[in-house]
Structure formats: structure tokens, C-alpha cells
Amino acid sequence: MASPLLIVPEWVEQHCVIPDGDNRGNPFVLGDEQFTFVANHYMVRSDALVGQKAEAFIFRRSQLVRAQKWGKSPMIGAFVCVEGVGPVLFDGFASGREMYDCRDFGCGCGWAYEYDQGEPMGRPWSTPLIQITATSEDQTDNTYDALRPMxxxxxxxxxxxxxxxxFIRLPGGGRIDVVTSKANSRLGQRVTFAPQDETGLWVKSNGGHKLASTQRRGLAGMGGRAIETTNAWDPAQDSVAQRTFEAPSKDINKDFRQPPAHLSFGDKRDRHKMFVFNYAGAPWVSVAAIEAEAAELVQKDKAEAERFFGNRIVAGSGAWLDFARWESKKATHVVPDKTPIVLGFDGSDVDDWTGIRAETLDGYQFTPTYHDGRPTIWDPRQHNGRVPRLEILAAFDEIFEQFDVVRAYCDPPFWQSEIDGLEAKYPKRVFRWETYRPTQMHAALERMKTDVMLPESQFTHDGDETVGTHIRNAVEVARPGQKYLIFKASETQKIDLAMSSVLAHEAAGDVIAAGYTADEDEYVYY
Structure with a gap:
């Protein structure tokens, strides 16, 4: 069983001080949320070995997403301090009564820590090399200006x-540097710890993508680790923060505490509830002051205000769906075998994803499963670069066997022959539905958008995270005749499961409009 390196938060509170304000110079005491984040970042594997560095920990890097003014910069300053001269490397499991004495490491503060039996022990880096990193000097100043007085x-x-x-010189030849995406000479240097600030603003155009990948390589070479801090991001920008959050890797610690989805940022009372939720772990913040700042920003850019202070992923101009509304429609239902359902299928070959979404005729949408409970979502990267066509066809067969599939809408590009086969195998139930038709596709998008946005709509969904990501990635692109279609915000931001969801919802609407009832043996389609 994994256990945290508890000496780290104890060390922080004994050695770091509040950098500014009325309590300047007083001990820096971690709030509950801060303590949890620190403990999780330093979670040690049960099979860790002395001498291991990054590999001794559960997480290779961590991400903290919190609202503006929550206190991310002072906390990162504390991380820099402990990574610079504190006991952050695993040094074995205590057999009982071992001590960490600051005097052994050149600190005359008089503090000592006694380990419990079985507790992970820590030691400092011999030569810590730390890079406080952002895409601009203004961002790095936020952390550096808190660090120095600390x-x-x-x-x-x-x-x-x-x-x-x-820069700051550390014992043992170590140092703390400030690095931006413009400092090409410093990128790729050896580094043991990298606090990466405001990664929601790290995008390809400002060098953020290159900065992140280059710095991670430098960390890997030294056994070092990184921590990202950021506000919620615009999902249309394909930021480093978004890529981290959406990464399937299990060795990334993601701490993103979002307010309840049913609260509306546009409603003043709901907004106050969101602020109380967001700043519960930051009692030093005045919610009234946050409300005033947010109210002013709402007049200029509501989406930005909701990202900064509401701590929600909200797209700027062009987003297809209000993601908070999508989230508010989450529900958990068990769909019994032989339930009448419809399907939506959007297929690809080597780049985009392939997925099947299902919807009951009372409006509950979900991702069906096949063979040992696998979800009907296929990422070509997990299948040697090409989606497994035979496996997908087998999934169709299992779904048709498990449920009463009334209708399936399938987008034919790359899958013409397979869809022909499905139409022959399941006549009058499988249909081609070309998504490139502007009039029909616009109507289908509007139908789903309306049913998601209306509070009184019966539409609900299973909260599938991959589908949610694809929904967030979809942006509207205008077409003649006051119509629009949806496209990716960038090449890496997939929307295929959003398309599958739209097709499933369109199929459900068409079946109901055709007068289907569960007792009918034959169906008439228009």
C-alpha cells in the first residue's frame, strides 16, 4: 500500500513563512487542500527502493487546477523551498525511531522529525537544479516574488x-532559475524540479508545447518531477494543461476540484455558491472581493470570468455546447438487457477516434460495452496506429444481441464496406447518415444542443469522460444559410465521440417521431 512522505508537509510548515500581507513572516501553514495535494505528490510506492528518485513515487508529475487568487503561487514557493533543501527523495522505510535532524543538513533551526515504524523516510537532493517556468516573465514573477521573502x-x-x-544559489552547487519559453539556451538543461505555472496558457503559438516536452525530457534524465499549476483553461486552445488533464496516463496526479455542475455562473446567487465552494480551502480569500472582481470581468468576457473565478473549463467564442450544462445532465442508470435503444457511430481509420454511443428512447445516452466490459471507444494510438475493425464489428454484434437496437445511424467515410455489411446483417435497423450534409447536420446539432441546454429536457447521459472531452473540443464553424457545423478546435483535439452522440440522439428523435412503441414488430421510417 502506498504511503505519503509525510515529513515533507511537516518540513514546509517548520521552515517556510508567509511571504506578504499582514501575516508576513509568520509560519506558512498548509490548508487542507494544499496538504492533500502535497501528500499525494509525494506518495511513495510500497515497493520503492533506496536510490530510486522519481520512480519511487506513484506520480511522475502533478497538476493543480484552482481558481484565481486561491494561493497557488505561495504554495509553489513552498514546493521550491523543500525541493531545494528539504527531504523530498525517498530514503527507505523506517524500522522505528529513526530521526531526521536539520542539523545534519546544515540548518540550525533546531527542528527534528521522528519517523513512525514503516513510514517513508526522506533526504534532500545532493545538487538540486530547479527551474521556475512559465511562458512569460510576468508569470514566473508570481512565484519568484513569493519565494524570495519566504x-x-x-x-x-x-x-x-x-x-x-x-537566480538563487543553493547548497551543494544547486540553483533556482527562472525560465520562460524564450530562454532557448536553458531549455533542455538538467533539472530536478520544475514548477510550471499557468499551463492553461501554454499553447503551441507561444512555445508552450515545446517548453513542456523539452523540460520533461530534462526531468526524466535526472529522475526529477514537475508540478503544473493553472486556472481552468479554454478547451479551444489545446493548452498543455488540457493535454495533461486529458492524458490517459495513470502516473499523473490531477487535482481539479470543480463546483457543482448545476450552478449557473450567470446567476448571482449561484455564482456566490460557486465561490464559497472554490475558496473553501483558502480561508484567507474574501469571497466578497472575488465577487466584485468577477462581476466586473463578466461584463467584458463571461467565459474568462467563469474560467478564472468559477474554476470551470469554458470555451471562448465558438464553443458548440455550454459544458456546464452538459455536465448538469449526468445521471447513473442501469439499462436492462433487451431495452429498445438506438446507436450512433462515427468511424475513422488511423488518426481520429472511433466510437459507438447508445441512447434509450426516454433520452438516456450512454457508452455501451462489449467483451469483458470494454467501452465502445477506440483510440488508434492504443491499437498500433489503426482502429481494430474486426473488433468494432464484433462489438456491434454484441450490442445487437444484448439490446433491442431499433435504429443505428452510421457515418460512412472510411467504413463504407463495413456499413454495407451491417445493413445486410441488420436490415431496416442500420442506416447510413452522412455528417457532411450541412442542412441535416445543422438540424441534428441544434436538436441535441437544445435538449442539453433546456433544464426541463428529459435528456441525460452517463458522464463518460472521453465523450465529455470531445464535447468540449467541438467548435461551431459557420456555413451559408445561417447554419453551422462542428469541427475540432485544433488537430489534436478530437470530436469523434461528440459526433457519435449527435447521431445517436438524432436516431432517437427520428424513431420517436416515426411513432415507435416497444410493442411494434415492424417500423416505418421517414
């Missing part, structure tokens, strides 16, 4: 004596 006003001043304007 050192200078407390016990760390005795062991970190050189806190310059541009």
Missing part, C-alpha cells in the same frame, strides 16, 4: 544565503 524572512535564510534578482 526564504529571507524565515529560518531558510541561514542555509539559502544568496537570493538574487535572477
Amino acid at each position: 526564504i529571507e524572512l524565515g529560518p531558510l535564510a541561514e542555509i539559502i544565503r544568496h537570493t538574487g534578482e535572477e
Whole structure:
């Protein structure tokens, strides 16, 4: 069983001080949410070995997503301090009564920590190399300006004596540098810890993608790790934060505490409830002051205000669906075998995803499963670069066997022959539905959008995270005749499961409009 390196938060509270404000110079005490994040980042594997660095921990890197003014920069300053001179490397499991004594590491503060039996022990880096990183100097200043007084006003001043304007010299030949995407000469250097600030703004155009990948390679070479901090991002921008959050890797610690989906940022009372939720872990924040700031920003850019202060992923102009409304439609239902359902299928070959979505005739949409409970979603990257066609056809057969599939709408590109076969195998139930037709596709998009947006609509869904990601990625692109279609915000941001969902919902609407009832043996389609 994994266990946290608990000496780390204890060390932070003994050595770091509040960098500014009325309590400047007082001990820096972690809030509950901050403590949880620190403990999770330093979660040690039960089979960790002495000498291991990053691989001793459960997580290779961590991501913290919180609202503006929550206190991310001072907390990252504390991380930098402990990574610079504190016990952050695994040093074995205690047999009982072992001690960590600051005097053994050049600190005269007098603090000592006694380990419990079986508790992970820590030691400092011999030569810590830290890069405070962002895409602009204004962003790096947020952390660096909190870090310097955190050192200078407390016990760390005795062991970190050189806190310059541009870098900080550490014992053992280590140093803390400030790096932006423009500092090409520093990218790729050896690094043991990298706090990456506001990764929701790290996009391809400002060098953010390259910065993240280059720095991660430098960390991997040293056994180092990174922490991302950010506000919620615009899903249309394909930021580093979004890529991290959507990554399927299990060794990334993602801490994103979002307010209840049913709360509307446009409603002042709901907005207040959101702020109370978002800043519950930051009692030093005045909710009234946040409300005033947010109200002003709402007049200029509602989506940005909701991202910054509401801590919600909200697209700027062009987003197809209000994702908060989509989230508010989540429900958990068990769909019994032989239930009448419809299907939506959007297929690809080597790049985009392929998926089947199902919907009951009372409006519950879900991702069906096949063979050992696998979801009917296929990412070609997980299948040697090409979706497994025979497996997908087998999934269709299992779904038709399990449920009473009344109708299936299938988008034919790349799948013409397979859809021909399905039409022959399941006559009058499988139909081609070309999504490139502007008039029909616009109507289908509007039908689903309306049913998601209306509070009184019966439409609900299973909350499938991949589908949610694809819904967020979809942006409207205008077409003649006051119509629109949906496209990817960028090449890497897939929308295939959004298309499958639209097709399933369109099939459900058409079946109901045709007068289907569960007792009918034959159906008439228009």
C-alpha cells in the first residue's frame, strides 16, 4: 500500500513563512487542500527502493487546477523551498525511531522529525537544479516574488544565503532559475524540479508545447518531477494543461476540484455558491472581493470570468455546447438487457477516434460495452496506429444481441464496406447518415444542443469522460444559410465521440417521431 512522505508537509510548515500581507513572516501553514495535494505528490510506492528518485513515487508529475487568487503561487514557493533543501527523495522505510535532524543538513533551526515504524523516510537532493517556468516573465514573477521573502524572512535564510534578482544559489552547487519559453539556451538543461505555472496558457503559438516536452525530457534524465499549476483553461486552445488533464496516463496526479455542475455562473446567487465552494480551502480569500472582481470581468468576457473565478473549463467564442450544462445532465442508470435503444457511430481509420454511443428512447445516452466490459471507444494510438475493425464489428454484434437496437445511424467515410455489411446483417435497423450534409447536420446539432441546454429536457447521459472531452473540443464553424457545423478546435483535439452522440440522439428523435412503441414488430421510417 502506498504511503505519503509525510515529513515533507511537516518540513514546509517548520521552515517556510508567509511571504506578504499582514501575516508576513509568520509560519506558512498548509490548508487542507494544499496538504492533500502535497501528500499525494509525494506518495511513495510500497515497493520503492533506496536510490530510486522519481520512480519511487506513484506520480511522475502533478497538476493543480484552482481558481484565481486561491494561493497557488505561495504554495509553489513552498514546493521550491523543500525541493531545494528539504527531504523530498525517498530514503527507505523506517524500522522505528529513526530521526531526521536539520542539523545534519546544515540548518540550525533546531527542528527534528521522528519517523513512525514503516513510514517513508526522506533526504534532500545532493545538487538540486530547479527551474521556475512559465511562458512569460510576468508569470514566473508570481512565484519568484513569493519565494524570495519566504526564504529571507524565515529560518531558510541561514542555509539559502544568496537570493538574487535572477537566480538563487543553493547548497551543494544547486540553483533556482527562472525560465520562460524564450530562454532557448536553458531549455533542455538538467533539472530536478520544475514548477510550471499557468499551463492553461501554454499553447503551441507561444512555445508552450515545446517548453513542456523539452523540460520533461530534462526531468526524466535526472529522475526529477514537475508540478503544473493553472486556472481552468479554454478547451479551444489545446493548452498543455488540457493535454495533461486529458492524458490517459495513470502516473499523473490531477487535482481539479470543480463546483457543482448545476450552478449557473450567470446567476448571482449561484455564482456566490460557486465561490464559497472554490475558496473553501483558502480561508484567507474574501469571497466578497472575488465577487466584485468577477462581476466586473463578466461584463467584458463571461467565459474568462467563469474560467478564472468559477474554476470551470469554458470555451471562448465558438464553443458548440455550454459544458456546464452538459455536465448538469449526468445521471447513473442501469439499462436492462433487451431495452429498445438506438446507436450512433462515427468511424475513422488511423488518426481520429472511433466510437459507438447508445441512447434509450426516454433520452438516456450512454457508452455501451462489449467483451469483458470494454467501452465502445477506440483510440488508434492504443491499437498500433489503426482502429481494430474486426473488433468494432464484433462489438456491434454484441450490442445487437444484448439490446433491442431499433435504429443505428452510421457515418460512412472510411467504413463504407463495413456499413454495407451491417445493413445486410441488420436490415431496416442500420442506416447510413452522412455528417457532411450541412442542412441535416445543422438540424441534428441544434436538436441535441437544445435538449442539453433546456433544464426541463428529459435528456441525460452517463458522464463518460472521453465523450465529455470531445464535447468540449467541438467548435461551431459557420456555413451559408445561417447554419453551422462542428469541427475540432485544433488537430489534436478530437470530436469523434461528440459526433457519435449527435447521431445517436438524432436516431432517437427520428424513431420517436416515426411513432415507435416497444410493442411494434415492424417500423416505418421517414
